[in-house]
Amino acid sequence: MIDQNQIFNIKTEDEFNALALQVFRFQFENNPVYRSFCDLLFKHPSAVETIREIPFLPIQFFKSHRVISSQQDIKKTFSSSGTTGSITSKHYITDLAIYEDSFNTAFNAFYGNIKDYVVLALLPSYLEREGSSLIYMVDSLIKDSNHPESGFYLDNLSALSDTLKRLDASGKKVLLIGVSFALLDLVEAYTFNLNNTIIMETGGMKGRRKELIREELHGILKTGFGVNAIHSEYGMTELLSQGYSKGNGVFNYPNWMRIITRDTEDALTILDNGKTGGINVIDLANINSCSFIATQDLGRVNKDGSFEIIGRFDTSDIRGCNLMVL
Numbered sequence: 450m451i452d453q454n455q456i457f458n459i460k461t462e463d464e465f466n467a468l469a470l471q472v473f474r475f476q477f478e479n480n481p482v483y484r485s486f487c488d489l490l491f492k493h494p495s496a497v498e499t500i501r502e503i504p505f506l507p508i509q510f511f512k513s514h515r516v517i518s519s520q521q522d523i524k525k526t527f528s529s530s531g532t533t534g535s536i537t538s539k540h541y542i543t544d545l546a547i548y549e550d551s552f553n554t555a556f557n558a559f560y561g562n563i564k565d566y567v568v569l570a571l572l573p574s575y576l577e578r579e580g581s582s583l584i585y586m587v588d589s590l591i592k593d594s595n596h597p598e599s600g601f602y603l604d605n606l607s608a609l610s611d612t613l614k615r616l617d618a619s620g621k622k623v624l625l626i627g628v629s630f631a632l633l634d635l636v637e638a639y640t641f642n643l644n645n646t647i648i649m650e651t652g653g654m655k656g657r658r659k660e661l662i663r664e665e666l667h668g669i670l671k672t673g674f675g676v677n678a679i680h681s682e683y684g685m686t687e688l689l690s691q692g693y694s695k696g697n698g699v700f701n702y703p704n705w706m707r708i709i710t711r712d713t714e715d716a717l718t719i720l721d722n723g724k725t726g727g728i729n730v731i732d733l734a735n736i737n738s739c740s741f742i743a744t745q746d747l748g749r750v751n752k753d754g755s756f757e758i759i760g761r762f763d764t765s766d767i768r769g770c771n772l773m774v775l
Contacts, residue, residue: 451468451471451472451475451736453547453550453736455468456468456547456705456733456734456736457550457551457554457704457705457734459704459705459733460704465704465705465707465733466499466500468705468733469500469503469707469731469733469740470494470497470498470499470500470503472733472736472740473494473497473503473740473741474494475518475736476518476736476739476740476741477493477494479518479519479520480516480517480518480738480739482506482510482514482515482516482517482739483504483506483516483518483739483741486504486506486510487504490504490717492504500707500709500731501709501719503731503741504717504741505709505711505716505729505730505741505742505743506739506741506742506743507716507742507743508538508685508687508742508743508744508745509745510739511529511538511539511540511686511687512536512537512538512539513536515539515541516540516541516738516739517541517543517737517738518736518737518738518739519543519544519737521543521544521737522543523541523542523543524542524543524544524545525542525545525585526539526540526541526542526580527539527540527542527580527581527582527585527686528540528578528579528580528581528686529685529686529687530574530575530578530581538686538687539686540582540686540687540738541738542689542737542738543737544737547689547734547736547737548582548585548586548689548734549589550734551689551690551703551705551734552586552589552590552689552690552691553589553593554703555690555691555693555703556590558703558704559693559695559701559703560624560647560693563590563593563594564593564594564595565622566594566596566599566622566623566624567594567596567598567599567616567621567622567623567624568587568590568591568594568596568599568600568623568624568626569598569599569600569602569609569612569613569623569624569625569626570587570591570600570601570602570625570626570627571601571602571609571625571626571627571628571631571632571635572584572587572601572626572627572628572631572651573603573604573628573631574628574630574631575628576601576603582684582686582689583651583684586684586691587601587626588601590624598612598616606634606635606638606639607639609635610635610638610639610641613625613641613643613646614641616645616646617641617643617644617645617646620645621645622645622646622647623643623645623646623647624646624647624649625646625647625648625649626649626650626651626682627648627649627650627651628650628651628652629650629651629652629661629666632648632650632670633666633669633670633673635673636669636670636672636673636674637673640673640675641673641674641675642675643674643675643676646674646676647680648670648674648676648679648680649679649680649681649682650666650667650670650679650680650681650682651681651682651684652681652682663698666679667679667698677696678695678696678697679696680693680694680695680696681693681694681698681700682694683700683758685744687735687738687742688730688732688734688735688742689732689734689735690702690703690705690706690732690734690735691703692706692708692756698757698758699751699755699756699757700755700756700757700758701754701755701756702756705732705733705734706730706731706732706733706734707730707731708728708729708730708731708748708750708756709728709729709730709731709750710722710724710725710726710727710728710729710748710749710750711726711727711729711743712726712727713726713727713747713762716743722749722750722751722752722754723749723750723751723752724749725747725748725749725759726747726748726749727743727744727745727746727747727762728743728744728746728747728748728756728758729741729742729743729744730742730744745761745762746758746760746761746762747759747760747761747762748760
C-alpha cells in the first residue's frame with residue numbers, strides 16, 4: 450500500500466521519482482484497465498526504471514471504462530461537461546479526503562491561508578449540473594474561508610459588482626474565481642478598479658461566446674477589472690490536482706504533480722523541455738484511479754519546469770474546463 454501522507458510531503462525530485470515509480474507498480478497491479486493498457490504496450494514494471502518510461506493512459510478511457518485502482522466503495526463520481534447526447538468522462542472517487550488534501554495543500558502553497566480571503570465564485574455553467582469537481586473544490590474553499598460574504602453568484606451580477614467593489618475598497622483580500630464568459634459578462638456591464646482582488650479564470654466559453662485567444666481574453670479582463678494580471682486554474686475532471694498561473698498563461702504545479710510533453714506523431718516518445726507536444730500529466734493524488742494520463746491538450750514545459758497550454762488536438766472534443774485555444 451502507498452502511504453498517502455507521502456504524496457503531499459514530497460520535497461525533492463528524487464522523492465517524486467521514487468514515489469511515482471511506486472505508484473506505477475501499485476496501479477499496474479490494482480487497476481485492471483491500466484494493466485491491460487500497459488500489457489498491450491508490453492510495459493511491465495520490471496522494465497520501467499524512470500518516469501519517462503511509464504505508460505500514460507489516454508484520457509478518453511475515462512469516458513469508456515471504470516478507471517479505478519481501489520477496492521473501496523465509490524464515494525463520489527465527478528463527471529465532465531458535454532453537449533447533449535455526448536459521452537462524458539467519469540472519475541470515480543473512493544476517498545474524497547485525498548482530493549480535499551490536494552486542493553487545500555496546493556492552494557495554501559500558491560496563495561496562502563484560505564481564511565485570509567473572501568471567495569466569490571462566478572461559475573454558472575458548472576452550477577447547472579451535478580458532479581463538477583471544480584464546484585466541489587470551490588464550495589469547500591468558500592466554506593473554509595469562513596467569511597459570511599463568500600459564496601456563489603449565479604445571475605445577480607449587480608449584487609456581485611456591489612459586493613466586489615465594497616470588499617476591495619475595504620482592503621480585504623478577495624478571490625473572484627469564474628468561468629471566462631461570465632467574467633466577460635461582468636466587465637461588460639460594470640467597471641472596476643480593484644486593488645486587493647485576485648481574478649482567476651477557469652477557462653472555457655462553452656459555446657456561450659466566440660472563442661478568444663488568451664492574450665485577448667486576459668487583456669479585456671485586466672482592463673475591465675483594473676488589475677495587472679489575470680490568474681488561471683488548470684484542472685480537469687480526470688485529475689485530483691490543479692496547476693495555477695499568476696499571469697501570462699504560465700502555470701506551475703504542486704510538488705506531487707508533473708507535466709511532460711509527448712510527440713504529437715508518436716505518443717510513446719517523450720519530448721525534452723521547451724518543445725511543443727501533447728500534455729502528459731503525472732498526478733500522484735490520483736492514487737485510486739490513474740496517476741499517468743495523456744491529455745488532449747497541446748503545450749510545452751519550460752526550462753524552469755513551468756508549463757504553458759497552447760491549444761488542443763484538432764480531433765478532440767471541446768471541454769468545459771480548458772483554457773482558450775491560441
